[in-house]
Amino acid sequence: MQTDGLPMPRRLTAIAAVSFGTALVVIDGAIATVALPTIAHDLHVDSSSAVAVVTVYQLVLVMLLLPFSGLGNRIGLKRLYQIGQIVFTVATILCFFAKSLPFLLIVRAAQAAGAAAALSVSSALVRQIYPSKQLGRGLGVNSVVVSVSAAIAPTLGGLVLAIGPWPWVFASAVPFAVASLLLGRSLPDIPRSKAPFDVLGAVLCAAMFGLVIGGAESAVHGDSPVVSAAVVIAGIAIGVIFVRREQGEAEPILPVDLLARPVLALSTVGAFTAFVATMSLLLSLPFRLQHGYGFAPSEVGAVIAPWPLTTMFVAPLAGTLSDKYPAGALGGIGMGVAIAGLIALAFLPHDPSYFDIAWRMSLTGAGFGMFLSPNARLIIGSAPVERAAAAGGLISTTRMVGQTTGATLVAALLAMGVGAGMTPALAAAGLALIAGICSLARLRPSVRNPAKVEADQAQPAQMG
Numbered sequence: 001m002q003t004d005g006l007p008m009p010r011r012l013t014a015i016a017a018v019s020f021g022t023a024l025v026v027i028d029g030a031i032a033t034v035a036l037p038t039i040a041h042d043l044h045v046d047s048s049s050a051v052a053v054v055t056v057y058q059l060v061l062v063m064l065l066l067p068f069s070g071l072g073n074r075i076g077l078k079r080l081y082q083i084g085q086i087v088f089t090v091a092t093i094l095c096f097f098a099k100s101l102p103f104l105l106i107v108r109a110a111q112a113a114g115a116a117a118a119l120s121v122s123s124a125l126v127r128q129i130y131p132s133k134q135l136g137r138g139l140g141v142n143s144v145v146v147s148v149s150a151a152i153a154p155t156l157g158g159l160v161l162a163i164g165p166w167p168w169v170f171a172s173a174v175p176f177a178v179a180s181l182l183l184g185r186s187l188p189d190i191p192r193s194k195a196p197f198d199v200l201g202a203v204l205c206a207a208m209f210g211l212v213i214g215g216a217e218s219a220v221h222g223d224s225p226v227v228s229a230a231v232v233i234a235g236i237a238i239g240v241i242f243v244r245r246e247q248g249e250a251e252p253i254l255p256v257d258l259l260a261r262p263v264l265a266l267s268t269v270g271a272f273t274a275f276v277a278t279m280s281l282l283l284s285l286p287f288r289l290q291h292g293y294g295f296a297p298s299e300v301g302a303v304i305a306p307w308p309l310t311t312m313f314v315a316p317l318a319g320t321l322s323d324k325y326p327a328g329a330l331g332g333i334g335m336g337v338a339i340a341g342l343i344a345l346a347f348l349p350h351d352p353s354y355f356d357i358a359w360r361m362s363l364t365g366a367g368f369g370m371f372l373s374p375n376a377r378l379i380i381g382s383a384p385v386e387r388a389a390a391a392g393g394l395i396s397t398t399r400m401v402g403q404t405t406g407a408t409l410v411a412a413l414l415a416m417g418v419g420a421g422m423t424p425a426l427a428a429a430g431l432a433l434i435a436g437i438c439s440l441a442r443l444r445p446s447v448r449n450p451a452k453v454e455a456d457q458a459q460p461a462q463m464g
Contacts, residue, residue, distance in 0.1 A: 005131035006188055013186035014129045015138070018122055019145045020180035021085060025115040026149035027156065028088070028173040029057060032108075034157030035169040042166060045101050055217060056105050060112035061119070062400045063210045067202035068120035069393025070253045073193040077121040077389055082184050084117025085177045092174050095167040111170070118180075123392025127380050128188040133323055136377040140319020143373045147308045147315065154301065193251060193386065201253040204242040211235025213401070216408050255390040258383055263442050267379045268394060270331065270438035271372070272402045277431035278368055279406025281342065282307070284413065284424035291420045293352060306358045307365035314369030322374035328442035330374040335436030338367025339429050346425035371435065378442070 006014055032054050040050035072080040091110035098104040123139070130138035160169050215231030218224075246252035258264050282304065289295040289303060322330055341364030349356055376395055383391035409427070413419035 005134070006129050006186070010186045011129055013183050014125070014188065015141065017180050017183035017187055018125055018129065019141070020176045020183065021081065021118045022122055022142060022145045023149040024085070024088065024173050024176035024180065025119050026146050027153045027176065028111060028115060028170065029054075029061070030150055030153035031157040031169055031172065032057065034154050035161060035166045038161060038166045039104070043099075043101050043104065049101060052101070052105060053108055057108050057112045057115075058400065058404055059210060059213060059217075060109045061116050062213060062397060062404065063206040064113055064116035065120045065397045065400065066205050066253050066255075066390075066393045068117050069124075069389045070202065070251065071197055072117075072121040072124070072389050073251065073386075074195070074197045076192050077124055077190050078184070078187045081118050081121050081125065081187065082181060084114045084119075085181050085184075086114070087111075087117065088114030089174055089177045090114075092170050092177075095170045098167070119396050120393045121389050123376070123380055123395055124190070124388035125187055127385070127388045127392075128190055132381075135381055136319040136322035136374065137316065138319070139376045139380065140316035140322075140373045143315035143319065143369070143376075144312050147311045147369075150308060195251050198249060198251075198253055201242065201246060201249065204238055204245070205253045208235050208239040208242050209397075209401070211238065213404055216405075251387070251390070255383075255387065255394050258387060258391060258394065261382065264379060264382055264391075266438040266442050267327075267375050267382075268398055270435040271375050271379075271395065271398045272405075273431040273438070274335075274368060274371055274375075274435040275399050275402025276406040276409065277338075277342070277428035277435070279403045280409050280424050280431070281345070281364070281428045283407055283410040284419050285345075287414065287420040288424075289357075293348075299354075303354060303357050304361060306362040310362040310365035311369035314366045315373045318370045319373035319377060322377045326443060327374035327378040328439050331371040331439030332436050332443075334367045334370025334372075334374075335432050335439060336367070337370060338364050338432045339436070341365075341367055342425050342429035342432060346422040346429065348422075367432070371439065375439070 005011060036050045036053060039053060040046060043050075068080065068084075088111055091107050091114060094107045094110070095104065098107055122142075126138045126142060127135060156172055157169050160172050211231050212235035215228050215233075215235060218231060219228035243254065243256060246254045246256045259268060285304060286300045289300050295303065318330055318334070341360050341362075344360045345357075345364065348360075379395055380388060380391050410419055410424060413424055413427075
């Protein structure tokens, strides 16, 4: 039975605790990029090796999100969330003792493990914090935290490097962890599952994502395509075994029971393609602006800023609307707007001004903001309460895999010599079209056709 959220003012404190924790994960994942040249110089390694500081963090996050969401159901979501914050803080302190790249990579993996523990259960906690009729609003607020954190991370990293050594870049996220821990007493205490934790399933899940994504990254950046292909094939083989095994589990690590519902499968596919599209554009645009149009590096950030700034306002509005109107319709409208913005970005004028790019970025950001919050609300709301952690882990994993896939796609396009032109924007528009089709398909009764209790959890009854 769905709870009716936490009472006030405890609800506000719990919202703050989750918001600080979310900011911690986003900032720590994005801020390291600024420090890579300094890290490479201080640790006496080349720039390509220093990039592993970012890729190791992302890879460990993807590998551990779903296993930790299953573990959280067993040991308690609140407990796992706070353990994650503690692990992250301790690992950050160890950054100050890093005198070699291998040691720093181990520390970054530990940071990612702590971040994954917190992120894997944050959506499930949000579901319990807010009343059911305000779930969309709550996920909209969470989207704002993500957008603001992503926007301030590069600036924060630059300021820290200007006044201190590079380990302080990682340490700058620790205050968020401390604040989240101090406020964490207000988080909801959710009953634990009595089912045993599937250790083998967790290992297979981590191995599947690790091998497939690691092999794909190696294919783009490495010099041995045969080995990379073998790694990917091994990951796919493990994935087939893993998925077949999970179909017989009562509470699977990979939520195949949730993905069997058409509305959740479509929502997940739509989210994946949307995240691939956003990362493809945002990573490729700086190359196009600098190499194609002569923008200075300092100007690129200002040109990209309208995207997160617009999302900051649109996401909570879309989340609130999703408490009253079908997520399928909102997402379809959002992707229509995003496609218009992406096509406009593909066909920029020969000598674009700041305004020429800014309004296109704002339009595209508004479209994705209109899609992502209602989409997350439908995934979380359509899952049974006892499977909310699995649904939240699915959302986070889909985001990370989508962003990693987008980064790999951009690297491949750059390697083919078309990554600094209009191709990434057109590819993103195609991906957004797929997301829009998935969103609109959820409006069909033959696709949704849920039981009444599921409909009540997913969206208000009048949306049926």
